[in-house]
Amino acid sequence: MRIFSKNEMYNIDQETMEKIGLNNGMLMENAGQAVAREIESRIKKNDKIIVIAGKGNNGGDGVVIARILKERGFSIELWMSHKGGSVAEDAQRALKIYENCGHSYKIYEENEEAFQISLKKSTVIVDALLGIGTKGKVRGPYRNIIEEMNEINKIIYAVDIPSGLNADKGEVDVAIKAHTTFVIQGAKQGAFLFPSANFYGGIKTVDIGIPSSVIEQNSYVKRRWSKNEVLSSLPHRDISSHKGTYGRALMIAGSENMPGAAVLSSKAASRSGVGLLTIGIIENIKSIIGSHLPEAMYNLHQSHQGMLSEVKDYSSLQLDAIGIGPGIGRNKETEKIVEEILKQQVTLVLDADALFHVKPHLQKVKERRFPTILTPHPGEMASLLDLSIKEVESDRFEKSREFAQTYGIYLVLKGPFTIVTTPSGEQFVNSSGNPALAKGGSGDVLTGMILGSVLQYENVQKALSNAVFIHGAIADQLVASTHSPLDVLATDIIEGISPLLHELYREKEYSTGY
């Protein structure tokens, strides 16, 4: 599923009209036809359906839907929101065609009570009040209509966007709570931001025939990353390979107060395919960690001061990737270690305390010639950008892209709908996971999974998106089978890596013959 910003959608629309020659009326007809087909497959002949249409082009889509469904013999009442006023040109034309077919419509303004009665009798409502043109707080009759529709508690199918929502941002004033939203040509960014994502219900894309060349030229790549993408990109192990083929990784994690972070991240890295793993820790936590992961090698230091002197010459380890951050703490030494690590000519994964330390050194990150991956949660992202968490969360796509492009990094902005952004600004939104993951340690596990994963793929983005998907899918599977949303531990996620990978590889084998 493609994802668009409002401006991208308008530019796509404009170019389709100017260069391709499909005019807005044709696109509206296509949109209405496509959504009507989807609705038709979900309704019954005895349903009483209300289509409520606004003054803009979204309303025009609604008018087309009402006409098509009426022609197919469904019981449809079309309501226009406004009495008179400036209805968009193509919506006016759609209404004329509707009338030419001998159909009539009603108007909400000055008929509020009749609308209430109709709402009560209805079984299905089609929301075509407002689309991507919505700006600021909802005004006029729209506000009342939206509130009345939500109160009546019927099935609502929204066209393009649940009316009232902003296409690009997560914040919500008042909006339709949809059962399903039929998004035109692709979802809008707000479908993956909170709280607006809570209003969409199910999302189904309808194709209105916009040429793909126009889409490619007028939008950044932004798409959802789901199981199909994972299955088609899982790495293959060649029969003649050996442990060196799958990379040498170092995970620098943990400290006296947070030894567990080293266990979680290292174990997750091991379970994610890495050939040879070395754990870089301070000596006095070795006894806690060693029993958990006999497979790993150790790079031990009496203190972080001692570690710092060795970091400067890691060539003997012949590393391919370093992960750093979970539980290392925040002090002068750990900051210097992070600064030194940035000079290493290997793939880097920076998380947690390493993200705190990297902030003054972002210029050095920009100069790196090897992949640098940052995995902030919204709080860490806000701190890196000197913004509030709210400012980040409401605008995750743009904020991520600007940051990734400015510093030439891969960014994994965590949270529900984790976004992976590449240095060139392509974005992939994860589709797995649930609030069972909202618990200390699950991020450490993801860091390990990412470190293990990057060494298995030629394409860094695929490695990141797949690690993020698998991490979330394990939580989904635990909640669906043996756990509740309350009791999933980070260690349960690690234990879930093998069963999930097993299942994915079996499915891949089945679907591709590999």
Ligand SMILES: NC(=O)C1=CN([C@@H]2O[C@H](COP(=O)(O)OP(=O)(O)OC[C@H]3O[C@@H](n4cnc5c(N)ncnc54)[C@H](O)[C@@H]3O)[C@@H](O)[C@H]2O)[C@@H](O)CC1
């Ligand atoms: N390629 C595309 O994107 C296509 C889009 N179409 C539809 O057109 C929609 C966009 O149409 P428009 O640009 O006309 O915009 P909308 O239909 O979303 O709404 C614009 C109308 O709402 C009013 N309005 C805006 N903000 C408001 C607020 N806060 N309170 C009250 N009124 C407000 C405006 O004054 C205007 O009358 C899409 O969402 C989609 O449904 C289709 O018709 C055809 C193709």
Ligand SMILES: Nc1ncnc2c1ncn2[C@@H]1O[C@H](COP(=O)(O)OP(=O)(O)O)[C@@H](O)[C@H]1O
């Ligand atoms: N509500 C949620 N839905 C889906 N995933 C979530 C949710 N809350 C947290 N997560 C995931 O859990 C992980 C938490 O990471 P992080 O905040 O760094 O945790 P910690 O610092 O405790 O290790 C991230 O991968 C994040 O995407």
Ligand SMILES: [K+]
């Ligand atoms: K709508």
